[in-house]
Amino acid sequence: MNRILRGIMKYREVQKVEMVKQFLKVKDHPTPKAVFFTCIDSRMIPTRFTQTNVGDMFIVRNAGNIIPHSHHFLDELTSNEPAALELGCVINDIRHIIVCGHSDCKAINLLYKLQDENSSSQENRRLSSLCSWMHTHGSPSLEKFQQLQIADYTKPLIFQAETPMRKFVAYIDPDNKFAVEDKLSQIHTLQQLQNIASYGFLKKRLEKHQLHIHALWFDIYTGEIYYFSRAAKTFVIIDEGNIEKLLEEVEDYYS
Template identity: 50%
Template sequence: MPGLNKLLRGILKYRTNLQPHVLKQFQRVKDNPQPSSVMFSCMDSRLIITKMINQDVGDMFLVRNAGNLIPNNDSLSFDSVTTEPAALELGCVINKIRHVLVCGHSDCKAMNALYEMMDSVQKHEGTPLQIWLKRHGARTIVKYKELLQVGGVGPIKFQAETPEKVFDAYIDVDNKFKPVDKLSQVNTLQQLQNIASYPFLRDKLESGLVRMHALWIDIYTGDFYMFCRDYNRFVLVDEESYQNLLDDGESVTDY
């Protein structure tokens, strides 16, 4: 089986090249790991996210699923809890992490599937993937339809940390991306609102102890974009935009 062979060979390579470094890092953070972010990203195999953004042992909590969706609080019950709110609690409440990131991407297979079900999301039927996308992507579809109604660029409004903190978003102003990629950008922003729906985060979000950020990767070029609330759009992350993006996202009070 070539797949398993590649995986086992990877572990052998890790033992030779990386394990000594990882071991040192384990010892460094052993008693006091201080991860600085919780990230939700799509599970797409092309996103080797920790490698791409140079994260090391102890740096971040990472949750991956189909479509980088975070279920809204109103879909949570004892019988239907999902891992995403549990990860938010573990990260932001127990570990006091201050930055939550949602990372979407272009050519997303999950967003393709959601896009195709745009007019049937209210039909409560389908495969597990379809049900996951319909149940937790329905709000994304509502927002995307709003975007279409205002000409496909925006602005459309999203709620951020609190119901009072609303921001305008323009989507793909240069019209570089396909409709499903625009849906993916809308979806990534919608997740911020879903994160803010959890009561256990309310105080932290209101006081600025926890801030939320939206990232988006263009799979065709490998470029990272971050949503900038100053500019109301996704901005290419590069040396030029770095300081602006940092200032935009860093207004967090220290514990």
């Protein structure tokens, strides 16, 4: 707490005046451009690596950047994540949803271990909220990962896109740069796009291309950020060499 309180004092000295100006600027007419789902990992600071500011994004964080599939709820509106989707995309008419996973994710590392029957046992799930959360909502990601394992990590996976009739192909880490847990993390990030599309209150907007879903992936130890390119069928690094192609793709796919 000492560090937190001293940090607040530094904010008062250095940033408060400018931030209040920004709050007042967007007070009556905030125009957020995205709903951004990411992990609670303390190393993930999305406003910093996207250089966004007051009023730019709704940010939703949980262990493992999960958006539960709607079939988990008798009433699909009874969880924080769909409530955030409704608040952002229906009430505030935000047009872009972004899911951002990351490397060395402790929740995903646990999900990888849940392939072991003892780790995923009912007894363990009763003892651990995190184990239960990841087992309940991460199993589809694990199933796709096991498909990739059987194919020696070389064959593509198929994911549902905005509607059941729209699919996209994904090659996961084709250059084999990342650990197996990170490959699972990328799969898991893409699986959340499919989960988002399961909510009925988003159906018409998705069908009419009024709402668009994207995936980012952050490599903690290099600081590099990847965008899932449906054209390239894989996660592509966002850098000086790729930015124009990615901007053109976003314009073509999502305009």
